[in-house]
Amino acid sequence: MTARIASAIVARDGRDSVDADRSYESVAGDRVLSIDEALDFAQQQIHGLITRRPGQTPTYTEDGSWVVSEDPWAPSWSAGFLSGLVWMFADRSQDPWWLEQARAYSRIVEPRKHDTGTHDIGFLMEPSWGRCYDLTGDARAREVVIEAGRTMAGRFMEAGGYLCSWVAPGSTFIDIMMNVGIIFRAAEYSGDAQLRQIAETHALTSRRHLVRGDGSTIHEGWFDTGTGEFVRADTHQGWRTDSSWARGTTWAIYGFTTAYEHTGNPAFLDAACRAANYYIAMTPSNGVPPNDWLDPSPLTQWEASAAAVASAAMLYLSESAPAALEVQVYREYGLRILRSLRATTFIAADTPGYEGIIKHATYHQKNGLGIDESVMWGDHYFVEALMRAARIEADSSTGKDSV
Secondary structure, three states: OHHHHHHHHHHHHOOOOOOOOOHHHOOOOOOEOOHHHHHHHHHHHHHHHHHHOOOOOOOEEEOOEEOOOOOOOOOOOOHHHHHHHHHHHHHHHOOHHHHHHHHHHHHHHHHHHHOOOOOOHHHHHHHHHHHHHHHHOOHHHHHHHHHHHHHHHOOEEOOOOEEOOOOOOOEEEHHHHHHOHHHHHHHHHHOOHHHHHHHHHHHHHHHHHHEOOOOOEOOEEEEOOOOOOEEEEEOOOOOOOOOOEHHHHHHHHHHHHHHHHHHOOHHHHHHHHHHHHHHHHHOOOOOOOOOEOOOOOOOOOOOHHHHHHHHHHHHHHHHHOOHHHOOHHHHHHHHHHHHHHOEOOOEHHHOOOOOOOEOOEEEEOOOOEEEEEOEHHHHHHHHHHHHHHHHHHHHHHOOOOOO
C-alpha cells in the first residue's frame, strides 16, 4: 500500500526523493520561512489578535480581518482552536504571560463541556482542556475532559451505531471522527468502558459508511433512526454528494489515526492510510488541494486549511503507525505540504495588515463564508504541524529516529 503511494509520488514529480527538488512548493517571488520563522510569525499574529480583541473567538476572516460575530452556519465550534494555539505558544515560549492567556481562553470554552447542541465537543475541548492536561497535568482539566467526553457520547444512536450531528438525529458527519478522541480520553481517564465502546463503534460505523473503497470520504451520512439502516449520502461543503470534499478527507486521516492510537485496531489504521493515500494521489505536487478534487469549476485554486490539517495528520500518522508501514512516506509528504504553506503564497508574513496566519483557505464554499481567507482551524493545525516538524528537526539534529 505505502509502496504504491511512494511510486505515485515519484511518477507525479519525476524524482526518487520527496525532497530532492523543492521547486514545486513556491512560485516566483515567494519567500519560504524556516520552521522557527513561521512559528515566530504565527505567534506574533495570535498575540496581536488576543491583545486587540481580548476574549473574542473568531472563525474566519473577511478581507484578511477576523470576523467576531456568531457563526452563521453551524453552532459555534471553533473557539477551541484559538485556545489550542495559545496553549502551543505557552508551551513553546515557556512564558507565564502565554500560560495565563491559555488558561483564560480555556475558561471561555469551558461551559461548552455540557453543550448538547453541537457534535463538535472534541474540537472545542481537546485543543483547549485536553492540551491543558497534556502540558500541565492539571486535575481540573482532566475532569473537564471527562465531562466533555460524556456530553459527546450522549449523541450516540444505538440504532445505527453512530454519533449524530447537530443537523438531525439521523445525520452523521465525517467531521465527527475528529470528536471521538474526547470520548476515548474520557473513557481512559474515568475507566468507563461504555464510553470507549461508543467511540469505537462510531469509528467502525464511519469506516464502513463514510470512507469509500478508494479512500475518499462522504461528508454526511443519513440513517433510519428506527432500524439503523444507512439510507443515503449527502454533502454540505463538497461539490456534490458523490464527489470528494478535501477537508473531509483530512478529518478522516487525523480522526482514524486518533482512533487507532487509542485502540490499536488495525481497521482504523487502514482507514487512515487509505484516506492519506487518496489525498496524495489526488493533490497537486505542492500538497495543497482545491475545496473538492472532483469539482470541474472550483471557485478557488486552493483550500489551504485542508492542507494544514493534512500536514498535521500525515505527521501524526507517521508517529502513530508501525514502522513496518514505511511511515517515512507519510512523514515526508506531511513535511512537503508544510514547506509549501511556509511559502509566502500561503503564509501571510509578507502581507501587511493581514490578521490570519495562512491565506487561501475556505470555510464554507456553498454558503459563501470565508472563501480564499484564513480560518481558525487552518491556522491551528498549521501551527500543530510546525510544532511536530520542529520536534522531528530536533530529533534529527541529535541523531534520534523520531519515527
